[in-house]
Amino acid sequence: MPAVDPVTDLANRFTNDLEVCRREDLDFEIASELNEIASAFAGSKDPKIVSVDFQPAYNAVNHHCEMYELVERRTDCLVLRRGGLFSLDIELNQRAALATEQQVKLYFSFGPRPNVEKGTQGLLVVTGKTKIEKTHDDWDVKLVKESGRKATIEVQIPTDAPVGVWKVAAEVTRRNQPGERHLRRFDTHVYILFNPWNEHDGTYLPEEKMREEYVLAAVGKVFVGSYPHTRGRHWAFGQFDDAVLPACMLLLEKSGVLAEARGDPVRVSRALSKMVNSNDDAGLLVGKWDGEYEDGRAPAKWLGSIEIMETYLRTRQSVKYGQCWVFAACLNTICRALGIPCRVVTNFASAHDTNVSLSIDEYFDEDGDQIEANDRYVNPAGIRDSIWNFHVWNDVWMARPDLPDGFGGWQVIDATPQETSDGSYQCGPASHEAIRQGRVDLKYDVPFVLAEVNADVVRWQEDDHAEGGFKKLATQTSSVGRLILTKEPGPVAPGGFFESDREDITWDYKPPEGTRAERVSILSAARRTRTARQVFDMPSEAKEDVSFKIEDRDQIPIGDDFSVTITATNTSSEVRTINVVMTCASMYYTGAKAHTIKRTDGEMHLEPNETKTMSMEVYYSDYYSKLVDHDLIKSIVICNVQETTQCWGGEDNLEVHKPDITIEVLGPAVATKAVPIRVSFDNPIPLLLKECQLKLDGPGLMRPKTVELENIAPKGKMKFEMNLYPKKAVEGTLIVQFNSKQLCNLTGAKKIVVTDA
Template identity: 45%
Template sequence: MSRNRLGLGHGNFVNNLRSNAVRELDRRNVEEEKTVDVEGATVNKVEKIHWYIKDNAKLHHTAKFDQIHDPTNPKPVLRRGQTFYVAIRLKDRDFDLEVDLYIPACAPVGVWRLSIRSGLQDRSQGRIMDVYNDDTDLYILFNPWCKDDLVYMEGEADREEYVMNDKGKVYVGAYRTPRGRPWAFGQFDDVVLPVACYILELSRHPHSERGNPVQVVRAVSAGVNNIDEEGILVGRWDGEYSDGTAPFKWTGSVRILEEYVKNGFTPVRYGQCWVFSALATTICRALGIPCRSVTNFVSAHDTNSSLTIDKFFDKDGNEIEGGPDGDNWDSVWNFHVWNDVWMARPDLPPGYGGWQAIDSTPQEESDHKMQCGPASLEAIRRGDISLGFDCPFVFAEVNADVMHWVEDENSDWGYSRMKIKKYQIGRLVLTRAPGEEDDYGESDQLSLLESYKNPEGSAAERLAIHNAIRGSRRAQQYYEYNKDVTEDVTFDLTEIDKTFSDEPRTISAALTARSVFYTGVHHSIIKKAEGKLTLDPQTEQDVALTIDYDEYWKHLQEHCMIKIYAICRVQETGQTWTDEDDFQVEKPKLNITAPESIERGEECSLDFSFENPLDETLTECQLSIDGSGLLRPKEINIGESVGPKAEFSYSFVFRPRIHGKRKVIVNFNSKQLFEISGSKSIEVLKPSV
């Protein structure tokens, strides 16, 4: 026996002794408190409490949550940093009590239970203690109305937009023609709060840290994607979605979250960056954190922490995939969508609070997980990338320089820099403007470019770049390499090619049109043209590539992006020039006819229509319909096809659920033509009787 105790099992034996001793001591103390009494001294026990759920919800700005209005099992939804009221019914005496309870402004957010202990005030008369445990789930949220809460936001219009608004837009497309994609955030729907609290549990952050918005939004950025913790959504970017739902078919967050719950919290297939961002908006707003969806057009994805986007070419101008070391897979996305969240940052130097960037799209690991942020926008604008939480990655997304490298046997590294483009990345940063709503156009967009970066070419912008370079050894290496090549021919892909040389120049030129995914990944070559031309001194010449409908349509992927690549080489000087540009094929808009207003519960008819622009029949037609407070999200399979150049029309009938200004969001998809979307605002009135 003694040998076993001193062997490998000795530690377990000691731990069992300790735990048993503590457990027995606690048991005896509890039993003693229950039995020790002085004659005539009794404890009045709690029999029941009344929550005043709807009254408290009005005071706490939570009256829109479905949990408040559940006819069978309503639940309190409260914000920290203020009081709430309960009524307590006592069992042994005819005495009821109304009390107000205060939730500290630093309390952890999530699901709570209320316990009430009653005992004798004069402990000399006895130590009897009764504990009443209420079985009602109580949701406690952040409070942007409370000055003591780290997420406090001063402006009422901003709180209305970034916390209370359950509909909006997520911007997609090309930077010259951005398009606001309508989205139903639906943060007050009954499925949202339970899932929000669930993904906080997935994060395994201690409950004591869940009062800190920095840790909570970082957990949200990890939990919205599925990579590390079986979170909500699976990402896919290759165009193959046959075993799930194509990302462009989603119109709101609630249907995704319902599918997640119904399938036993199995990650939902599939999403892309704008869907991840929309979901993160829903979760953050539900938890009380001011949040907005942000789109960066021409967005850099820096894979090797150089703060640059690097492309490597051999002597013949062919791109070297992966770079010289095989670790460079930098890319430039046509657009990328993430989120800004609002909070004070007492963990950072003064001046770095306010909007912070988080990103739920799984791109690069941070602290061994697919999570990103919160990165201070002020730190990004200044180039202070050492302030942590993925500032270098976000800085590169909006402000990286693009560098082209060519093989050079005279270089110690083996490559020399033939080009640096300082102003290509981060061309436009958009969100929806607070209080604005445009169902038919893009007048409700708000530019955030100046929040992320100083004006291109300004001294402050270059200072931010140099400030960031000082914080990255890899960036310092890349910026050291220069080239010494005579450049007497200038090129521009969007304007006219010009020569300012005093001598003739022979130029080899190649133009290629490719179908691309919005991430910049090539799908297929649509058309290519090559040739040589001779330019006399001080002359200019146009080079054009014409693509017909029959040549490009079958190649298009979601977002219908086409990228033009140009590469030219001057035979006499060895000068090489490359450039690229992209554009988006426009699609028709879905027309929606609906009444301007209707009473809650009254039958409402919606009519959808558009004209098929193609010379072929649309088959496998579907409609996705969403609208927070109007109806549960639905996907409808349309039995009929739509002929070439024919008009599609469909009617749908429903009964609005909740009064207020609402918006229906609809998306049409077929095998041949997809993401024909539209939205329509409807005022839902309270019943007149």
């Protein structure tokens, strides 16, 4: 019979375990098996191991792991954190006297070739000592008590143990006497995780409030929108679901990271940033940005990570589809599940610098018209510089022993496949402090992240006399990294704009814009890169004596009309003639245009010191059918002054606002009882809503669910009632989303506190 691939074998075990979790007769089967073993060993004079009780529930509490569903549903699954002690009971077929009569050995093994020297095997001999004597980075064992045929022992896990699923075996012989050796290998899965509660662990996070948020919080937010109009999108991370840990282990197994290296949070987090996308190793999610999602699910229609993780575990195929916030939210789930403190971070006006110039380059011809495509600076894949409305990645907390002192703490990792690093689509961990200081010489991928948050925008114009055929017109130093947000520690606030649970961490990434420290940081980085030096050393040549301002809007309710308005002021003593082009388009969040909504051009004649305005009206009928994911509309105004070389471009980003979904709890929320809820909203448009669907998710309250609904009348009301059946007392958040053919991505969330019966 051909050998089974280790990854396939592990996947088979995990999917079988998932089915076992759903069975109700597991405890009865295990009890019956133990009775049979005890009967078989009853007449033996040699010591035999009847059973080992790994006390999963008791040990989980002591390791801050009691929330993992695997512990609740499986008696043969242990979830622990390295650096801690865990207890187990060994039952023999005779009176237990481990210090004098029997010798017990325990074997903990990890990976395909367990080795004590490489840290992938622990060999422990129970000698009868009652204290842990070895240091925190070594395996150790002590005897706690003996009672009849049972002995209770405690095991110390090293603080640098590899993270993953360990195998365990126990052996007993007569002490100092020849006799039969009895070895039992157990099917028990011993999950060993990182331990941010232990000061010797590389992920140690000293503040309890931060651990509660960045390790234990199962529901949070991903901030989306466009600067300055942001909103928090609720997401069910669900890191304690019974499908998540097995899926995490399968991803790690496929990552190629050696077993002995899986105790290093730097290498593990870097590998995870690769495995969440499917570009290299058939990882978790397939990325797609073109709006065509018929053979999968549109990224905007995911509510949480659980369904994605379970689908991957069951099918062993990359799930379709994801975009940056889905990649980041799933990576957040995986890191928290493994014990790496993690948060989701959104950078508004995020630069994609393709050539490490630390600049985003825009090009114009000799007449001042913007050139759509230019091959001067593109990456090998043909991708040009761009600025995304927002981009989402993750911060992970860890020590950085591979860097100089002072560069530990928060580190950026990014699972969205944008650029390769060391030959794979992975990014980070990049130290916050290295990004702030412009230390592009420190690994990993600091130049790319630095450009995302602090690149300059440089405008170039064709010039046959300039080196390279272009002269630099002007530089904007504050257009990138306008706002960087994450959810702050604490309760999840209701949805909306400028909600109370958002935390501005912009200055964690860079000094305040315009300060000397900020310029020193970016120029210091530029000096270390040849391409950047060329860009930053070239002087600007634009003469600017007309000031422009585009009217700024927050949002508009769906169905409303709006206008695009530009104001120009001539500050010179001469006449200025301005060619104006106004365009309005629906946009993908990457800044790429989806559909042109409206366009107009004209000319403004300004006398010295004169101010004028120009407007373009945009009606509901113009934009309704052209909206795409996130309902973003970008208005762009390009102004070229005929008498000078001045070229100005301004933009306004707005979001078309859709009504929030209302969630009501109609009765007491009691564990094991039906909890009635009502979901409703008013249809804001004069169209019949067809192919209606409601998605619900709430870790601890319910598993992900999809409900088909009847058509909803124009300007009518949607109302749906159902029951939740929470199994235990919990403070959970129910997240809902409505989609139809005519109206998509309506969302709502409700905190529900379930009490004991």
